[in-house]
Amino acid sequence: MFTRILVPLDGSWLAEAAIPHAELFAKIFGASIHLLRVLEPISYHENPAAVDPLRWQLHKAEADAYMQGIANRVRGNLGGNIKMREDEKKNRVDYSVREGKAAENIVDFAHTENIDLLVICTHGSSGLSRWNISSVTQKVINLIYLPVLIVRSYDQSIMDENIKRYRRILLPIDSSRRAEYSLAAGIELARGEISTDSTPEAADDKSTLFLAAVIRPPELPIPEPFPIEISQLMEKLSRLSHQTVDRYLYEMKERLPVDCDTCVVESASVPSAIQELAEQEDIDLVILCAHGYSGQVTWPYGTVTLNYIENGTKPLLIIQDVPLSQVRPTAAEVAAEKSGRR
Known part of the structure; x- marks a missing residue:
């Protein structure tokens, strides 16, 4: 890789x-x-x-x-x-x-x-x-x-x-194919670390891959307090979302060839939830795909990844899902090229 x-x-x-x-x-x-x-x-x-x-x-x-x-x-x-x-x-x-x-x-x-x-x-x-x-x-x-x-x-x-190893690796995933692009690196890092130390003790000290999903509450363009019918629908949607994501992570955990834990968090801020989870679980490495389910690849990083770059505190591995061949030069790059500067 x-x-x-x-x-x-x-x-x-x-x-x-x-x-x-x-x-x-x-x-x-x-x-x-x-x-x-x-x-x-x-x-x-x-x-x-x-x-x-x-x-x-x-x-x-x-x-x-x-x-x-x-x-x-x-x-x-x-x-x-x-x-x-x-x-x-x-x-x-x-x-x-x-x-x-x-x-x-x-x-x-x-x-x-x-x-x-x-x-x-x-x-x-x-x-x-x-x-x-x-x-x-x-x-x-x-x-x-x-x-x-x-x-x-x-x-x-x-x-x-x-x-010698990243003992606890956090891999936030939003159920999108783009986010799953980072799984290969997470598996290799969790599985491959043991081979870097030949002592018997190292073989028992396995790394753990934490698969985490953050569910955001529905956003409604109406003032609070919400009517009772809408509140009930939101609660039902939140419950169903939690169950669906739980099942998705469990099925993924069963397929992966490394020790895994799963976690579903409900939060209005995905980056804040990732940071809090990383601190609570004493994470050694966070792995994020450059972009997630929104699929907006106009910029090098999506909102969640960019926010964690700028505000996170843990080592961060970013798997870039946009090939260099598909990158278009920015307006600043074009202007610099025309002026003879880079």
Whole structure:
């Protein structure tokens, strides 16, 4: 499912929080890892003085040495467990150093190098802030149109350099075919983690996949209080919806080859319900499809997924259901292209 993983780094410990997650995905899916560092030249507005060529070359050399050290560390962590042929193991971890704007280079690299999973942190060298996600990360995930694993840099619990498994995986599903698109990744992550540790204890410590559905109450364009007849109809509809979704999740649970739990929640806000459930169940990873039952694929993410990107607190794997070939350039991209900028 994932064969080439891209991890952008900027030299900060915040960005490095993505590495253990990338290593775990590489072990489970037998993927290679490519580390990318983009050096952004200082603009004239930031520093009117001319950039010293010698200092810039030293900066590039330091970045290359840093990336080489990270690559060697990742190779050591992967060891011999990665599911690849012998000739592929030699190149299972690689790195590149580029110059230019970070977001543009990350997106272009992912598209030209056939990357199929981006693992990126919410914050990097600019440090933590009140915003849940940095501007560079926001730009990248909005234009990349690939599966993305977003790691929350501000969560100190993710700093463990040896993540062995996601013990509890939350997969919200809205009964649509689009949402079911994320099931394959959830199954592999729940089933494949055991193979990353050969100890007997690890085999007993299985991962659990939580299938969750959020039912919203009917929205009526009439003022409250509702007439008794309408209230009764709403209660009946809610009860029938709950029973139908319960049965849908139960049947799905019986078909899946991993340990599963199901949960149906009633809430007026789907993103809030997902966040509350993730906190209550001590979830390690949330998996969402980029779009759900509405089928609105004009934008890279649907409302629920976009809301959790911006306000969620757990690591988030987004399965992109819109192929890059079907993506139309935005008005901003068209204008930038005409002006000679990207």
